[in-house]
Amino acid sequence: MREENGCEWRAGEVEKEKTRRVRLKPINRQQMVLRPMDVERLVPEDHEVRAVWEFVGRLDLRQYYEEVDAVEGEAGRSAFDPRLMISLWIYAYSKGIGSGREISRLCEYDPAYQWLTGLESVNYHTLSDFRVTHKEALDELFAEVLGLLSAEGLISLERVMHDGSKVKACASGDTFRREERIRVHLELAREQVEAMGDPRAAEEVGPRVVKARQRAAREKQERLELALREMEKIRATKPSKAAKQEVRVSITDPEARVMKQSDGGYGPSYNVQISTDAKEKVIVGVGVSQCGSDYEELVSAEERVEEVMGSAPEQMVTDGGFVSRENILAMKQKGVDFIGPMGVSVAQSRGQLNRRGVDPTFYPEAFHYDAVCDAYRCPAGKSLRSDGEEKRPGRTNYKYRASAADCLKCPFKEKCCPQNEAMGRTIVRGVDDPVVVAHKEKMETEEAKQIYRQRGAVAEFPNAWLKEKIGLCRFRLRGLIKVGMEVLWACLAYNIQQWIRLCWRPQWAQV
Numbered sequence: 065m066r067e068e069n070g071c072e073w074r075a076g077e078v079e080k081e082k083t084r085r086v087r088l089k090p091i092n093r094q095q096m097v098l099r100p101m102d103v104e105r106l107v108p109e110d111h112e113v114r115a116v117w118e119f120v121g122r123l124d125l126r127q128y129y130e131e132v133d134a135v136e137g138e139a140g141r142s143a144f145d146p147r148l149m150i151s152l153w154i155y156a157y158s159k160g161i162g163s164g165r166e167i168s169r170l171c172e173y174d175p176a177y178q179w180l181t182g183l184e185s186v187n188y189h190t191l192s193d194f195r196v197t198h199k200e201a202l203d204e205l206f207a208e209v210l211g212l213l214s215a216e217g218l219i220s221l222e223r224v225m226h227d228g229s230k231v232k233a234c235a236s237g238d239t240f241r242r243e244e245r246i247r248v249h250l251e252l253a254r255e256q257v258e259a260m261g262d263p264r265a266a267e268e269v270g271p272r273v274v275k276a277r278q279r280a281a282r283e284k285q286e287r288l289e290l291a292l293r294e295m296e297k298i299r300a301t302k303p304s305k306a307a308k309q310e311v312r313v314s315i316t317d318p319e320a321r322v323m324k325q326s327d328g329g330y331g332p333s334y335n336v337q338i339s340t341d342a343k344e345k346v347i348v349g350v351g352v353s354q355c356g357s358d359y360e361e362l363v364s365a366e367e368r369v370e371e372v373m374g375s376a377p378e379q380m381v382t383d384g385g386f387v388s389r390e391n392i393l394a395m396k397q398k399g400v401d402f403i404g405p406m407g408v409s410v411a412q413s414r415g416q417l418n419r420r421g422v423d424p425t426f427y428p429e430a431f432h433y434d435a436v437c438d439a440y441r442c443p444a445g446k447s448l449r450s451d452g453e454e455k456r457p458g459r460t461n462y463k464y465r466a467s468a469a470d471c472l473k474c475p476f477k478e479k480c481c482p483q484n485e486a487m488g489r490t491i492v493r494g495v496d497d498p499v500v501v502a503h504k505e506k507m508e509t510e511e512a513k514q515i516y517r518q519r520g521a522v523a524e525f526p527n528a529w530l531k532e533k534i535g536l537c538r539f540r541l542r543g544l545i546k547v548g549m550e551v552l553w554a555c556l557a558y559n560i561q562q563w564i565r566l567c568w569r570p571q572w573a574q575v
């Protein structure tokens with residue numbers, strides 16, 4: 065009976081399904097709509113794009129305005145307001161966008177960009193050119209921003225944390241070539257530039273395409289010529305003839321250098337140096353270098369901060385990569401309190417001894433120094449007498465040597481100085497400059513250790529922000545000057561974000 069009822073129910077439902085038709089909202093893409101738009105209300109009152117516009121409006125942009133060609137009363141198109149172009153780039157960078165094409169696209173539909181431009185389209189060529197054609201004005205802009213942040217009390221210069229970070233260049237590892245290959249490429253590029261002058265080419269593809277091709281060929285030729293000049297610079301740093309011949313340079317970005325990355329790999333990169341004020345983590349100094357090591361960057365980093373802020377930082381804190389005896393002396397001379405752990409010179413000297421085949425039981429600790437006689441006594445009881453000194457910045461190395469006669473007949477020779485064939489074993493006694501000794505003692509104090517512990521949180525924060533949020537893991541531009549400008553734009557965006565977070569946003573929290 066139930067079975068029969070069930071069959072009746074299903075039969076009813078099937079019948080109902082046959083007659084039921086769902087009703088959905090239609091999608092009409094053929095209609096034309098005319099909607100009123102209040103541009104001012106495209107973004108809310110507390111939208112950060114308004115903060116960027118407000119902040120840029122407070123800056124002195126005279127240098128930018130002086131470079132505008134369009135003037136009232138003369139023919140030609142009006143120029144875009146530099147305040148708008150700067151705001152567009154700053155806002156775009158803060159959202160992780162570093163491409164002129166992408167900004168130009170966003171100006172067509174994104175409310176924040178539409179609000180900034182007042183619904184005006186901006187050509188990507190105009191945006192891209194603006195980013196790289198005002199180097200001095202951009203430097204001035206960075207100083208202006210720091211002046212405003214300083215006036216807001218966000219910078220004290222009491223403690224500046226400095227750090228370096230390798231950022232990949234816009235070139236791959238397989239673009240590196242030796243001189244012969246570069247010369248071949250250069251010859252081809254020159255021939256191409258000459259062939260571009262042929263008027264028949266313009267008839268085939270049109271004058272605009274020819275102009276673009278001419279520019280591309282000319283730029284390629286210039287890049288290859290630059291590659292040869294960079295090759296000479298690198299060769300000048302190489303000690304041997306064989307090493308000089310091995311030098312290779314990227315033909316895509318000749319100014320990039322192969323550097324070790326944080327992930328352990330090697331690749332064409334630039335070394336980005338950032339100084340951060342510890343008070344509110346504002347970036348107070350930016351530099352880009354071609355040098356893979358940080359040792360040589362500290363003094364110039366301090367000078368950049370001094371130049372842009374008008375006074376030197378009271379204290380600079382770095383990791384061990386910046387600490388050398390030269391830097392300790394230089395900071396002392398500049399009156400800057402320098403905090404940073406000494407490097408690993410002991411480990412390095414052990415590496416040298418290891419390479420020379422010296423047994424660990426015959427390392428310098430096994431030799432006894434007699435200050436009265438100014439001589440060492442070796443494990444075999446022989447004397448190593450003074451053999452000259454070498455002065456280096458922050459340290460004097462005193463050399464002591466055993467007599468060749470003693471060593472050559474010594475039963476320990478194979479362990480002590482296996483590679484010495486005609487000379488006795490040497491020991492070097494290094495004596496640090498008092499300034500270096502004082503630095504080492506300072507770094508042993510709890511106060512210095514406690515300051516150093518704060519370094520990571522302050523110095524690495526902007527680096528992480530630039531890489532993670534702005535996406536500055538790889539440069540979009542090429543060449544030392546242009547990548548320097550790219551970093552500067554990113555740092556401007558970072559600093560203005562700090563102002564928005566600390567000064568602008570709190571006023572909306574109170575409303």
Ligand code: SF4
Pocket residue numbers: 442443444445446466470471472474475476477480481488489
């Ligand atoms: S090799 Fe020379 S320095 Fe070394 S233990 Fe013998 S005598 Fe001394």
